[in-house]
Amino acid sequence: MTIIAVEDLARIYSMGGSEVRALDGVTATIDRGEFVAVMGPSGSGKSTFMNLLGLLDQPTRGRYRLDGEDVASLDPDARAAMRNRKLGFVFQSFNLLARASAVENVALPLVYSGLGKRERLARAAKSLESLGLGARLDHTPTELSGGQQQRVAIARALVNDPAVILADEPTGALDSRTGLEIMALFQTLNARGITLIVVTHDPGVASFAGRVLAFRDGKLVEDRRQAPVDAAARLAEAEKAA
Numbered sequence: 166m167t168i169i170a171v172e173d174l175a176r177i178y179s180m181g182g183s184e185v186r187a188l189d190g191v192t193a194t195i196d197r198g199e200f201v202a203v204m205g206p207s208g209s210g211k212s213t214f215m216n217l218l219g220l221l222d223q224p225t226r227g228r229y230r231l232d233g234e235d236v237a238s239l240d241p242d243a244r245a246a247m248r249n250r251k252l253g254f255v256f257q258s259f260n261l262l263a264r265a266s267a268v269e270n271v272a273l274p275l276v277y278s279g280l281g282k283r284e285r286l287a288r289a290a291k292s293l294e295s296l297g298l299g300a301r302l303d304h305t306p307t308e309l310s311g312g313q314q315q316r317v318a319i320a321r322a323l324v325n326d327p328a329v330i331l332a333d334e335p336t337g338a339l340d341s342r343t344g345l346e347i348m349a350l351f352q353t354l355n356a357r358g359i360t361l362i363v364v365t366h367d368p369g370v371a372s373f374a375g376r377v378l379a380f381r382d383g384k385l386v387e388d389r390r391q392a393p394v395d396a397a398a399r400l401a402e403a404e405k406a407a
Contacts, residue, residue, distance in 0.1 A: 166197045167194050167195070168199075169195040169360075170193075170230040171191055171193055171194075171217075171218075172227055173192055173227040174224050174228070176225050177189075177225040186383045191214065192385075199360055199376055200351070200374045200375050200376070201363070201378060202363050202377045202378070203364045203377075210381075210384065213383075214364075214378075217229065219254065220239070220245075220248040223237070223244070231247065231252075231329075249278075252328070253274075253321070254330075254332075259306070259338070263306055263307065265305065267298060267304050269286075270289075270306075271289035271292055272288070273321065274321060274324055275288060292324045296319060319347075319354075328360065332361065332362070335365075342404075361374075372394040373394050375390060375391065375393045376388070376391070
C-alpha cells in the first residue's frame with residue numbers, strides 16, 4: 166500500500182533574476198513498510214526532497230499525497246497539524262533540549278495531542294523503554310552518550326506512532342560503531358513495519374536500506390532496489406574484530 170506518492174514535484178527559487186531548480190519534476194511512490202535511502206551530493210536536491218516530504222516546505226508545483234491525503238497545497242497550520250500526526254523526524258544533531266530530561270524531550274510532540282501531562286510522560290517513558298533507555302528517563306542530553314542521544318531522538322520520532330519516520334544524516338555525528346548500532350535499530354524498527362526514509366551522502370549507510378533513490382541536479386536519476394546489508398551482523402563482526 167502506497168504511503169507517499171509525489172508527481173511532478175518541483176521546488177524553484179528565484180535568485181537574482183534567475184531560477185534555481187532545487188527539485189525539478191520528481192515522480193515517485195513509496196510503499197508502507199519500505200526502508201528507503203535518499204542519496205546524492207551536496208546540491209543534488211535530496212534535502213529539498215526531504216523538506217517537502219516532511220511538510221517543512223511547500224512545492225512550487227506538483228502533487229504530494231501522504232497516507233492517502235493530498236497535502237501539497239495545505240496552509241501552514243494544516244501542514245503543521247499533519248506533520249505532527251503523520252511524521253517523525255530524526256536529525257544528525259539530535260535537536261534535543263539541553264535542559265530537559267530524556268522523557269521530557271520525547272514527550273514534546275505530544276503537547277498538541279490533547280493528552281494530559283501524566284499521560285504524555287507515560288507514553289514518552291514507554292517509547293524510551295522500548296529502545297533500551299528505561300534507566301535514562303531523567304538524564305539530560307549532556308549526561309548521555311551520542312548514541313543514547315540519538316536513541317532519545319528516535320524515541321521522540323516514534324512517540325506519536327507516525328506513518329513515516331524521516332531521518333536526515335542520522336549517523337553523521339556518531340562514530341562508526343555507534344552508527345552501526347543506530348542502523349541496526351532502524352532495521353529492527355523497519356522489520357516491525359515502520360516506514361523509514363533516510364537521507365544520506367554515505368553509500369555505507371544507504372547499503373542498509375532496501376531501496377535507494379539517487380538525486381542529481383534536482384532530478385531523481387536512479388531508483389533501485391537492493392538486498393540490504395544486515396547491520397546487526399556487521400556490528401557483531403566489528404565487535405569480534407575489536
